[in-house]
Amino acid sequence: MSEIRKPAVAGMFYPGNPEKLQEQISALFRKVGAPDGKGIGDAPGGAGDMQRSAGAPFQGGAATPAQGNAGVVQENVGDMQRSADAPFQRNVAEPAQDSGNTLQGIIAPHAGYMYSGLTASYAYKPLAEKKFTKVIILSPSHREYFGGISIYDGDAWETPLGKVNLAKAVADKMIKGGAPALMKSKAGHRDEHGVEVHLPFLQHIYGNDFEFVPVVMGDQTVINAEALTRALLEVMDDDTLVVASSDLSHFYTKDAANELDSVFARRVVQYDAEGLQNDLAVGKTEACGAGLVIAMMKAMKRAGVRNSKLLHRSDSGDVSGDYSSVVGYLSASFYN
Template sequence: MKRIREPAVAGMFYPSSPQKLLDEVKTLFDLTRSETNIDNILGIVSPHAGYVYSGKIAASAFNILLNKNYHTVIIISPSHREYFPGISIYDGDAYKTPLGIVPVNKEVRQKLIDSGQFIFEGVQGHRAEHAVEVQLPFLQVILKDFEIVPIVMGDQSRQYVDELSKSIASSLDEKTLIVASSDLSHFYSKETANMLDSIVENHINKFDFDGLQKDLESGKCEACGGGAIVAMMKAAYIASKKNSKVLARGDSGDVTGDFSEVVGYLSAAVY
């Protein structure tokens, strides 16, 4: 009997109807089609809000994967609903969305667990967490056959970020993609959010993961999946992929028209 993680936020963050979901994702891809061609992509940053708010910015990241081939996608997510020390990789067989079932790569999961003392398999962080799940329909539309390694960071402090980056770097090959799932600042005015979020953007464009980590730790900028972004960039550095580029940035006010309390979003590529 396979253990499948059922969709937790279908009908809330994205449509629960398979056809409506497919149509929405395809529309988002059409709206964000880019002439930019980036080779040797190791990872992307993608937001994880409802598609109505951050879908276009997420699609701008997944769009650059068009016609590329990956067999494993490592998705790194923060934990919004439960705190636990360490890093949890889903211990079941697959994740499910309205578009179908995505199997877990058990071999890579085991490699990561074996290479780190803080990395374990379990359901902690996976029960109701949306930040992994919302990435999957984009991947299901843009990629062919692939497996995932769904990772939720219960704690994003430096020791966990460092271990995760080293463990991921040691298990990478040319057919592996990393997705760092993160939104930016939450519930500031548009003006303040722009100031905070531009700091994250600048660090990513400079491939300055040390500076990003320091500014996240000091509160100079905010990203709920900041540890995921830094872990991906550090893994890329170890794997000699040392370029990163922000593809799009915006906030919820661009959609709602309410600029008093916005949530910031960004997409980026690491290559």
């Protein structure tokens, strides 16, 4: 009997009705590159998520509870070490055109579609130009803490758009390459939105004609990130897309968030995983999925992927109008 992971956040982070879900993604894709592009949608999903810092030197912020709306929690950033550089360009209002047949990986946010869906769409819309048969989605664990890195132990995941089968052979190779940190487990997957919210974008483009590997990183240590890099190198090829799922800073004022998130964006553009790791360690920037982003960037570079590009940046205040407490979002691509 097949073991299928049912949707946990349909109707919250994105519409639970399949027709409305397809309509919302189509509308988001139409806004890619538009000068007035703002987050849109009717799903009431959260602007951000919980930042987990236990055992995770990549993260600069303290753990905060999951919030359904922006503007609920504020943190004092007065003592945080800041970058001396000027803020990096915040909005990149142009569609990605560098992907073609050379795209290998993307960074995309995982908040509710009404908040981060537009930024995610800048990463996903270009996938129509290239058919990937396998997708690896990397997510932090927001709902439960566990040591190591968990690959879902089951047969398929389901969303309102149907079922997507797991790429079990790919998962087995990853576990072999990343042992002992990587394991097959349900840990981190039961209610995790950081993987789930990406599937409808992929299904909108490819239908259910692809396989995927859901990976949740529990303890974002340097050692585990290196294990994840090794695991990715075992399976990366032209038919496989790697998705790093991460939001940026959480619950700062818009100006403070822009300063923190600009550091992250600059390191992505510079393709500098080591520099990003150092900035995170001293609190110059933050991201809930920092460890897995670093792991992917290192794997891309070691595999010979030559280029990175910032596609779009935004924050929850662009939609809510509340600039006192925002969550930052970024999308980027890695390609030859």
